[in-house]
Amino acid sequence: xxxxxxxxxxxxxxxxxxxxxxxxxxxxxxxxxxxxxxxxxxxxxxxxxxxxxxxxxxxxxxxxxxxxxxxxxxxxxxxxxxxxxxxxxxxxxxxxxxxxxxxxxxxxxxxxxxxxxxxxxxxxxxxxxxxxxxxxxxxxxxxxxxxxxxxxxxxxxxxxxxxxxxxxxxxxxxxxxxxxxxxxxxxxxxxxxxxxxxx
Numbered sequence: 001x002x003x004x005x006x007x008x009x010x011x012x013x014x015x016x017x018x019x020x021x022x023x024x025x026x027x028x029x030x031x032x033x034x035x036x037x038x039x040x041x042x043x044x045x046x047x048x049x050x051x052x053x054x055x056x057x058x059x060x061x062x063x064x065x066x067x068x069x070x071x072x073x074x075x076x077x078x079x080x081x082x083x084x085x086x087x088x089x090x091x092x093x094x095x096x097x098x099x100x101x102x103x104x105x106x107x108x109x110x111x112x113x114x115x116x117x118x119x120x121x122x123x124x125x126x127x128x129x130x131x132x133x134x135x136x137x138x139x140x141x142x143x144x145x146x147x148x149x150x151x152x153x154x155x156x157x158x159x160x161x162x163x164x165x166x167x168x169x170x171x172x173x174x175x176x177x178x179x180x181x182x183x184x185x186x187x188x189x190x191x192x193x194x195x196x197x198x199x
Contacts, residue, residue: 012128016075016159019196025075025185027157030165031177034152036145038172043135048103050132052139055098058091060084066100066110070122072194074160077186099143101136108132111140118144118154128161137171 017025055062064087067079079087091098095115101108109123109132118140123133144152154173156164169175187194 012125012162013073013197015162019185019187023185023188025159025183025187026180027159027183028178028180029155029157030175031155031179032153032168032173033176034141034171034173036150038174039141039145040170040172041138042170043131043138046130046132046135048108048127048130048132050101050103050108050136052099052101052136055100058098060088060091063087063091063098066098066107067120069107069124070109071120073125074122075186075194076120077184077189077194080186080190097143097147099140101132101139109136111136111143113140113144113147116144116149116152118152121154122161133167134171137167141171 019025063079067076070076082090090096093114097113098110099112100110107124108127110120111118111122112120121137121140123136141152152173154168156168187196
């Protein structure tokens with residue numbers, strides 16, 4: 001299924017460099033932490049009625065759909081490399097939680113917790129720009145702390161949503177380190193899926 005690009009594509013994706021001939025993608029990763037006492041609740045409930053459901057035993061098919069619909073615009077691909085068996089084991093290990101936000105049958109986004117880490121967090125493109133992101137981030141932090149974490153961690157990189165880092169900092173996360181990595185570019189691995197230029 002092809003992810004529908006937003007009408008805001010020029011603004012949303014202009015920071016992503018074009019694919020390189022060697023198929024490599026250089027990103028700078030920011031690692032962040034949030035101490036429980038530093039959390040700043042930022043968001044009023046959105047106008048849209050949204051239900052968040054914890055998927056107790058998520059199927060691999062459901063997870064792959066979520067990961068693709070939310071993550072493909074930001075070039076998420078590492079979970080795509082896992083076999084169904086390996087991904088299923090990861091999803092059902094102790095301490096792992098998957099929470100899906102929907103409005104009726106419409107997917108809004110999801111967040112994924114593992115231990116003290118907010119592993120993945122994001123919205124579908126058609127719900128970006130509606131002030132849902134900060135509200136859903138509050139729900140993710142709330143759940144992470146309710147599980148007993150005193151400190152939550154996450155990471156974001158320079159091809160993620162251009163406002164992702166600012167959103168995390170405003171919620172109270174602090175950068176603890178940064179590193180630059182050269183990764184495989186999914187736009188050269190799967191050009192039929194990761195279209196370039198964005199449209």
